[in-house]
Amino acid sequence: MNPLLQLEKVSIRFGGLTAVADLDLRIGENELVGLIGPNGAGKTTAFNLITGVYQPTAGQILFADKPTSKLKPSQLTRRGIARTFQNIRLFASMTVFDNVRTATQLHCARGVRHALWRGRAFRQGEQEVESHVMELLEIFHLENFFDAEAKNLSYGDQRRLEIVRALATQPKLLLLDEPAAGMNASEKNALMQLIQFIKDKFQISVLLVEHDMKVVMGICERIAVLDYGVKIAEGKPEEIRANPKVIEAYLGEESLKNV
Amino acid sequence: MTEFLQQLINGLALGSILALIALGYTMVYGILRFINFAHGDIFMLGAFAGFYLTPKIAAIFPTPSILSGLLVMGISMAICAALGIVIERFAYRPLRRSPRLTVLITAIGVSLFLEYAGQLFFGAAPKKFPALIPSYPITHVGGLSVTSNQIIVFIVTALLLVGLRFIVQKTKIGTAMRALAFNPDAAALMGINTDVVISFTFALGSALAAAAGILFAVNYPAIDPLMGILPGLKAFVAAVLGGIGNLPGAALGGIIIGVTETLVAGYISSTYRDAIAFGILILILLVKPSGLLGKKEIEKV
Amino acid sequence: MNFRHAKTFLLGAIALCFLVSLFENQINSYWLFISYDIGVNIILAVSLNLINGYTGQFSLGHAGFMAVGAYTAAVITNQFGELNFFAANGVFIVALVAGGLAAAIAGLLVGIPTLRLRGDYLAIVTLGFGEIIRVIFQNMQSVGGARGYSVTHNYTNFFWTFGLAAVTVYVVTSLVHSTYGRGFIAVRDDEIAAEATGINPTKYKVTAFVIGAFFAGIAGGLYAHSKQFLTPDGFGFMQSIAFVVMVILGGMGNTIGVILAAILLTLLPEGLRALADIEHIPGIAQEFPLSWVGNARMVIYSLLLIVLMLTRPQGLFTLRKLKIKN
Numbered sequence A: 001m002n003p004l005l006q007l008e009k010v011s012i013r014f015g016g017l018t019a020v021a022d023l024d025l026r027i028g029e030n031e032l033v034g035l036i037g038p039n040g041a042g043k044t045t046a047f048n049l050i051t052g053v054y055q056p057t058a059g060q061i062l063f064a065d066k067p068t069s070k071l072k073p074s075q076l077t078r079r080g081i082a083r084t085f086q087n088i089r090l091f092a093s094m095t096v097f098d099n100v101r102t103a104t105q106l107h108c109a110r111g112v113r114h115a116l117w118r119g120r121a122f123r124q125g126e127q128e129v130e131s132h133v134m135e136l137l138e139i140f141h142l143e144n145f146f147d148a149e150a151k152n153l154s155y156g157d158q159r160r161l162e163i164v165r166a167l168a169t170q171p172k173l174l175l176l177d178e179p180a181a182g183m184n185a186s187e188k189n190a191l192m193q194l195i196q197f198i199k200d201k202f203q204i205s206v207l208l209v210e211h212d213m214k215v216v217m218g219i220c221e222r223i224a225v226l227d228y229g230v231k232i233a234e235g236k237p238e239e240i241r242a243n244p245k246v247i248e249a250y251l252g253e254e255s256l257k258n259v
Numbered sequence B: 001m002t003e004f005l006q007q008l009i010n011g012l013a014l015g016s017i018l019a020l021i022a023l024g025y026t027m028v029y030g031i032l033r034f035i036n037f038a039h040g041d042i043f044m045l046g047a048f049a050g051f052y053l054t055p056k057i058a059a060i061f062p063t064p065s066i067l068s069g070l071l072v073m074g075i076s077m078a079i080c081a082a083l084g085i086v087i088e089r090f091a092y093r094p095l096r097r098s099p100r101l102t103v104l105i106t107a108i109g110v111s112l113f114l115e116y117a118g119q120l121f122f123g124a125a126p127k128k129f130p131a132l133i134p135s136y137p138i139t140h141v142g143g144l145s146v147t148s149n150q151i152i153v154f155i156v157t158a159l160l161l162v163g164l165r166f167i168v169q170k171t172k173i174g175t176a177m178r179a180l181a182f183n184p185d186a187a188a189l190m191g192i193n194t195d196v197v198i199s200f201t202f203a204l205g206s207a208l209a210a211a212a213g214i215l216f217a218v219n220y221p222a223i224d225p226l227m228g229i230l231p232g233l234k235a236f237v238a239a240v241l242g243g244i245g246n247l248p249g250a251a252l253g254g255i256i257i258g259v260t261e262t263l264v265a266g267y268i269s270s271t272y273r274d275a276i277a278f279g280i281l282i283l284i285l286l287v288k289p290s291g292l293l294g295k296k297e298i299e300k301v
Numbered sequence C: 001m002n003f004r005h006a007k008t009f010l011l012g013a014i015a016l017c018f019l020v021s022l023f024e025n026q027i028n029s030y031w032l033f034i035s036y037d038i039g040v041n042i043i044l045a046v047s048l049n050l051i052n053g054y055t056g057q058f059s060l061g062h063a064g065f066m067a068v069g070a071y072t073a074a075v076i077t078n079q080f081g082e083l084n085f086f087a088a089n090g091v092f093i094v095a096l097v098a099g100g101l102a103a104a105i106a107g108l109l110v111g112i113p114t115l116r117l118r119g120d121y122l123a124i125v126t127l128g129f130g131e132i133i134r135v136i137f138q139n140m141q142s143v144g145g146a147r148g149y150s151v152t153h154n155y156t157n158f159f160w161t162f163g164l165a166a167v168t169v170y171v172v173t174s175l176v177h178s179t180y181g182r183g184f185i186a187v188r189d190d191e192i193a194a195e196a197t198g199i200n201p202t203k204y205k206v207t208a209f210v211i212g213a214f215f216a217g218i219a220g221g222l223y224a225h226s227k228q229f230l231t232p233d234g235f236g237f238m239q240s241i242a243f244v245v246m247v248i249l250g251g252m253g254n255t256i257g258v259i260l261a262a263i264l265l266t267l268l269p270e271g272l273r274a275l276a277d278i279e280h281i282p283g284i285a286q287e288f289p290l291s292w293v294g295n296a297r298m299v300i301y302s303l304l305l306i307v308l309m310l311t312r313p314q315g316l317f318t319l320r321k322l323k324i325k326n
Helices: A044-048 A075-078 A095-105 A111-115 A120-137 A154-167 A185-201 A214-219 A237-242 A246-251 A253-258 B002-032 B039-060 B066-095 B102-124 B148-170 B172-184 B186-190 B194-219 B229-242 B247-268 B271-285 C007-024 C029-054 C062-077 C085-111 C121-137 C160-174 C183-188 C193-197 C202-226 C237-250 C257-280 C288-312
Strands: A004-014 A017-027 A032-036 A058-063 A081-083 A173-177 A205-209 A220-226 A230-235 B137-138 B145-146
Touching: A004 A095, A017 A058, A017 A230, A032 A044, A032 A185, A032 A214, A044 A058, A044 A205, A058 C085, A075 A081, A075 C193, A081 A111, A081 A154, A081 B148, A081 C121, A095 A120, A095 A154, A095 A253, A095 C183, A095 C193, A111 A120, A111 C160, A120 B102, A120 C007, A120 C160, A154 A173, A154 A185, A154 A214, A185 A205, A185 A214, A205 A214, A214 A237, A220 A237, A220 A246, A230 A237, A230 A246, A237 C085, A246 C007, A246 C029, A246 C121, B002 B039, B002 B148, B002 B229, B002 B247, B039 B066, B039 B102, B039 B194, B066 B102, B066 B194, B066 C288, B102 C121, B102 C288, B145 B148, B145 C288, B148 B172, B148 B194, B148 B247, B148 C193, B172 B186, B172 B194, B186 B194, B229 B247, B229 B271, B247 B271, B271 C121, C007 C160, C029 C183, C029 C202, C029 C237, C029 C257, C062 C085, C062 C202, C062 C237, C085 C121, C121 C237, C160 C183, C160 C202, C183 C193, C183 C202, C193 C202, C202 C257, C237 C257, C237 C288, C257 C288
Parallel strands: A032 A205, A032 A220, A081 A173, A173 A205
Antiparallel strands: A004 A017, A004 A058, A220 A230, B137 B145
């Protein structure tokens, strides 16, 4: 059984800078994988490669056994890859409800014609969308805010909303880009439970980029480590924690001498 | 062949004027990432400043001379520089942190205001710009004719370009301008007074536009309050053509547009003259949006 | 927003327009023609609002689409002489729709190259397209070129003007207030996030341009058969800016606000004209009152724009505040 996502020797160069070099990465069905590394290691670049924002300059990416080259981000979302962003990107002028509703658009076939004619098919479609969105909001305890403007939510709620919106696209693979950024300890615990819950309930794979080691070590089944665009280690959390190359990458050779 | 060279000379004169205006656009865009729609109207105001100044200067220096011409140009440039500073201070600075669209609309508002207030105060009918220095054609071998006014355009433009280059490359404030264009936050952290540098940039650009206005008026003596619209747009296209934010690019773009437009008007059709610049704009944005001398900007996700 | 009864409202509005239309001859013709202007401007402002307000594509070339529709419709109806009531109206609606379709094609041609452009660039390019369209008509001798084109029939009446305005409002609002239509706003708010949620920004932008242009074309056709004389200069970027002012004043993406703004700004020159009859302000170059009004109108527009952007960029009629980005 082939893995859900395969990166084979993927590289990308920006002018003279190689942001990601020869990256091999595999993510199977229903796996929770972490991607860590110091700042500038290329983690978000890897995300952008997987989601089609950038095209690799070498290597190939396969999702569900099909290559993703030349596909635009919206097409990849249709295939089943969803993501959140490092800096929360909600639709600021819309309500919470509408933010999620927008994400259901790709699976409902009601387009221009239906919106204008407003016949029974349209009304039915909108009903389905409404119940689907409220269901999701209830699962994640946001149903009371459904009418609020997205930008008025607390930071933690906004992060949660972004994740809910990504889930509304019915993905097979969810990419979370530093979801714990700016959270306090209790919020991080809640986040960890949330991610675990999502993986179990929706039976999807999750690729997590995160700086907070507690979060990463706490929930990831497998961790890959990037440094300067190169994968320097991969394995279970305990293995990574003890890996000297990883420690060196984060803390520098000097500190290793003092250990 | 002489016809072609003749048109070339005319085109170069027009292009030089466009280049001077384009430099103002590109400097402001380089620092603030915004198109100062009102810039073309500063060009117009420079011409009008010259128009109203000339009789006053003539009262002091009755015979037209290089000195009186320089005085008119210098004072007009100063007036427009001050105007540029005022506009920036009151219309654009409060919006520095606003969405780009808001300040764009404001710029359109300023432009319209200058144009139509101009029509109210100066009158809409074209006025004849007085001769600063008596003009005479210089005929070369082969029947080529260059007017002394065109030579003045070339000389003044060249001097201004050299002066600009000096300011930008060799002075402290010029270096500050370049730093701001590169990275505004870092520049502020280095102790550069952003507001002063931005004001200076506007002043500089406006002064160049004023000079362009007078050079234009000397060669095409009919001035009216709406005269800045088309040259302004064409100069903007020139700035984009050369690579917006890039000073030599703006000058190059101006020359190219001036020459192309004149040649097309001369050889193909003069009625499509005004559409040429827009055609070039669409072409360059489709083919190489960063412009001839510009660098590609990648958006960070 | 609940649009369960949207279609009923539409039909009701159209019926109302029809009724009013029957009593047109009782109404003062001066105000009747102003009402046509209002209706036409509502269509233009609401259709532009789809492109600028809801989808965030700052288009400065809307008058170009209007021109395409105006000339197309005029050329078609000019082929016919005197017609009876039914034939005349039949030809009229066909001409209007044809104008709309022609404008829609122009919208497609403008929308596609501008897809990758943002903000300032998009504005300038659309302005450029608008100017190119104007220059083309200026050189098209078959429709009079710069001298102008005479429109034989004055088919525009209250029913057509406001009936079609009602249709425009219905189309734009029903479209935007559907799940599909949320995509337009998503593209405006954050194109990258929109892509990540499976929305194809290209499709939405082009759709907005095409639909917006279509209705601008219809407005152009109505305009042509009311003024009965077309000149390319009447469709320049000053006109486009006037429509943009309506959208901004009303609040980008606020259809009701935009309608109110369109009415307000159509009546503004009339208000000024009334003032002009009362007194001339000393010190201002005195020419014919008409051009004084024109200049004063533009000066007021421009000051309005500046003050509005400095104090209330979300428009006069919007309740929410505009977010300040850092």
